[in-house]
Amino acid sequence: MSLRHAALGLLSEGPASGYDLMKLFEVSLSNTWPATQSQLYAELGKLADAGLVDVVAEGPRGRKEYAITPEGLTELRRWITDVEPARATRSDMLLRVFFLAQISPERARGYLHRQAELSGKEAERLEGVRGFVESGTDNLSVYGRIALEYGLRISRAQQEWAEWAEEQIR
Amino acid sequence: MSLRHAALGLLSEGPASGYDLMKLFEVSLSNTWPATQSQLYAELGKLADAGLVDVVAEGPRGRKEYAITPEGLTELRRWITDVEPARATRSDMLLRVFFLAQISPERARGYLHRQAELSGKEAERLEGVRGFVESGTDNLSVYGRIALEYGLRISRAQQEWAEWAEEQIR
């Protein structure tokens, strides 16, 4: 039920079309909450039906510009403050760890080594993104940088864990 | 497509019924890959159709004991070594961060404070689990402890991030 709130959240910064939102997703939420175009268009339709957004303008090529309604803003705030974030995080990377006894110790170490590398690369990638979004004083940029810091810290922690884990296997 | 491999992985340690597997899930994989009873029974049926597991015994109350087949073991190993783990991790906790400008700074700090607390509690809970599974020399216990260490490190990192983030908001 969170794509709904992701869309509401982006619209809380100003009106936009589905197409605009899709681009916004790519540069902001994509690492936190990936969404596909199909999904987004469908969700905008449902949001409009529910009265949480309105179509405020229609442009060329059938463009529909959506704006959040007062009810939508209320719902967004309610979701932020009153709904407990889900705890369950599925990780197929970690799931494999449980079954490493089924492959040779060499391969198992190889697996963990590769995960350490991937996490390291991910951290570097995020450092790059940080350089790119350093300016930007709009809400999404300001809080996006806080979210980015999260990604960085988690990636580094994951890398260190994988390096540690690799050494545990003898 | 990972519940399939979770089931294969558990069966690689020995034959078990759906009911047994469900209990095993609860004490081992539940933090990494939650699964419901419906889902598991359905998946066992599909695995049997695909020849990756066999029904090796039928007991009282319609109990069916499943065992992994050589093909199943091959598939499990292929999945571990040849299939790249998914990178995308959705986090509705982090998604909310992007939209914190929509609530007051006090509330925003409150949100982050609460997340720090929750992560701290989660870390403590995992410390407790660690005390509980310290012995245990079977594969699942050995690798489960490595997975547990992951959860611990990530929880601590998350806690520290949330504490840091709270201070960023003025």
Add this chain to the structure above:
DNA sequence: CATTGCATGTAACGCGTTACATGATTAT
């Protein structure tokens, strides 16, 4: 004999992914 535990399944619904389908407008 009643409760608890063992044991398996079905049905409905929503979210997410992939692929497909269509067409208008702008820039070169």
Add this chain to the structure above:
DNA sequence: ATAATCATGTAACGCGTTACATGCAATG
């Protein structure tokens, strides 16, 4: 002209959740 970009949608399929349905066997 034609290619790139803008722009919206539909359809099929799979995974995951929740709720429901059923019944046997062991324990006290």
